[in-house]
Amino acid sequence: MVNEQRRQAALEQIREHIARSGHHIYVVSGGAEPRFAYTIGVSESIGAELILAGASFFSNDDVVAILNEIAAQLKRDREALKFEVDGGGWFTLRKADASWATSLMLGALDYYQVREIPGLQVVPDEAHWTIDVPDMTSPWNATKEPVWRWLHESWTLRAPENAVAATDLAALRGDRITEAMRWEEDEWEMFADDGPDVPEDELCVVPLGTLIAADESLLPVVHLAIGEGLWRDPHPESEWHPWTIVEEDDPASE
Secondary structure, three states: OHHHHHHHHHHHHHHHHHHHHOOEEEEEOOOOOOOEEEEEOOHHHHOOEEEEEOOOOOOHHHHHHHHHHHHHHHHHOOOOOEEEEOOOEEEEEEEEOHHHHHHHOHHHHHHHOOOOOOEEEEEEOHHHOOOOOOOOOOOOOOOOOHHHHHHOOOOOOOOOOOOEEEEEHHHHOOOOOOEEEEEEOOEEEEEOOOHHHOOHHHEEEEEHHHHHHHOHHHHHHHHOOOOOEEEOOOOOOOOOEEOOOOOOOOHHHO
């Protein structure tokens, strides 16, 4: 009963947003797969909903602003395929395969009580691309899109399914991660550049599974105890080494 009440409250909120602005935006995060967001209501004017999957370069607020702006531009020009968003660069639209659209847009399917709604993937330009942006033009495939494998597969890592990692944009653009620390049961830090030197505006928090699925050589970090760390060289063949933390009052540090 409680779940149904929450569902009805959510549906009412969606109806209110569509009536007021023409669409509602769902941002979904907190699980094993990367964050994603989609619209509900845009299909009433253009025949498809918008999906922005991954794109961890952007904050949640950025994602909402991007979808709002593209939806507004589409309502002015339904044939448009490329959009400039102030502060976010350029975005293109690609038709999403039904296997992606039906898996990600569950709220839209529930709202309209249908089994399928066409989806258009919002794709950032190269300057804002990150490893969690999938190619949704082809059917979902764990081999082709390993970062998204847990969308349909069971969690297999020896870490909490909701575990996260603070990381840098260099790592999210495919650079080799060279240092890792585990600070809590479900919190890691994993950087391609020196962690203390990473600018604040280049820090991101993503699901741990995103980084490990993109680079299986990171699997040893799952087995770190809290407070332990590893480091390696940027060279592709380099091996992991234990990270030794020297206390400030340790005579060996003098």
